[in-house]
Amino acid sequence: MRERWRNVFLAIGIIAIVVMLFTFPMDSQTLLRSLRRAGVWLPAVVVLWAFIYLMNAWSWYVIIHDGQHGRIPFRTVYKLTVSSFALNYATPVGLMGGEPYRIMELTPYVGASKATSSVILYVMMHIFSHFCFWLTASLLFLLTRPSGAAMTTLAAMLLAVCLLAVYFFAKGYRQGLALRSLGLLSRLPWVGRWARPFMERKREGLLRIDSQIAELHGQRPATFYLSFGLEYMARMVGCLEVYFILSILTTDVSFLNCIFIMAFYSLFANLLFFSPMQLGTREGGLALATSGLAIPGAYGVYTGLITRVRELIWIIVGVMLMKIGNKPKTTQS
Numbered sequence: 001m002r003e004r005w006r007n008v009f010l011a012i013g014i015i016a017i018v019v020m021l022f023t024f025p026m027d028s029q030t031l032l033r034s035l036r037r038a039g040v041w042l043p044a045v046v047v048l049w050a051f052i053y054l055m056n057a058w059s060w061y062v063i064i065h066d067g068q069h070g071r072i073p074f075r076t077v078y079k080l081t082v083s084s085f086a087l088n089y090a091t092p093v094g095l096m097g098g099e100p101y102r103i104m105e106l107t108p109y110v111g112a113s114k115a116t117s118s119v120i121l122y123v124m125m126h127i128f129s130h131f132c133f134w135l136t137a138s139l140l141f142l143l144t145r146p147s148g149a150a151m152t153t154l155a156a157m158l159l160a161v162c163l164l165a166v167y168f169f170a171k172g173y174r175q176g177l178a179l180r181s182l183g184l185l186s187r188l189p190w191v192g193r194w195a196r197p198f199m200e201r202k203r204e205g206l207l208r209i210d211s212q213i214a215e216l217h218g219q220r221p222a223t224f225y226l227s228f229g230l231e232y233m234a235r236m237v238g239c240l241e242v243y244f245i246l247s248i249l250t251t252d253v254s255f256l257n258c259i260f261i262m263a264f265y266s267l268f269a270n271l272l273f274f275s276p277m278q279l280g281t282r283e284g285g286l287a288l289a290t291s292g293l294a295i296p297g298a299y300g301v302y303t304g305l306i307t308r309v310r311e312l313i314w315i316i317v318g319v320m321l322m323k324i325g326n327k328p329k330t331t332q333s
Helices: 003-022 028-038 041-064 074-090 098-110 112-144 149-175 178-186 191-201 203-219 221-249 255-271 281-292 297-321
Strands: none
Touching: 003 074, 003 297, 028 041, 028 221, 028 297, 041 074, 041 112, 041 221, 041 297, 074 098, 074 297, 098 112, 112 149, 112 203, 112 221, 112 255, 149 203, 191 203, 203 221, 221 255, 221 297, 255 281, 281 297
């Protein structure tokens, strides 16, 4: 990647850190008291995310290494994973900063086509694992928590939507998704005026990307299931963050409830994807999720506070990593 583009991404990250510091949802004294109350659990949560990012990086790493393109060290994939997630937290429409950054940094190692297809595949896997996690949570909720008609209906609707999404992704993995997605965009007003000419200009490259997407599922099934398994496990391990934090406040918490809380919160946050750094959505979503399980909503607000501190720490780490270990490589076709 050219240094000027790296500096642009670096500037986005620094701006995000400044905004988070000035928009923190409480004063400094209250924050310090909350952090003291967290004690060793805050470092535990930070370390937990080092492991979650490890699974994310491994999932992407196995997609990249198909035996046909250049190799990239795992430590570099891990670094790019942490930095790209930091950028995604900083941008209001998700995937607007981190994924272009991944492609531009990966291109010198494996070429533009492979870099683009591997990032698209990883994003698909990341989103696919989210839907599978929500599907699991909604199914467990229906099986284990007798509720009123309203909650049962909502859980059943979520289950149906997740099943539909899983079908859509399965079809995309078999037939490719890049060209089909642009074809759908080309039918939309305003967006279509950009999508149609772009699709015609880049048709050959898009077909190559789609063939690489279909190849992962059709010819490399072991790689596909390993990548998916790592991403899905990352969602489940992420529930430990909520479990650790709520354990500070109460002994009456189960891991199953933490799965429900994380599922509702992540769904709520993704529905409000346009909120930069999830300002206002994190604490509200966690408060609603905990209240719905007969846990005081204030516990959800406290959980949101600690997760925001953890996120800020990892954003700082990710931004710093952008300027570390960037060795130029010869670009491949």
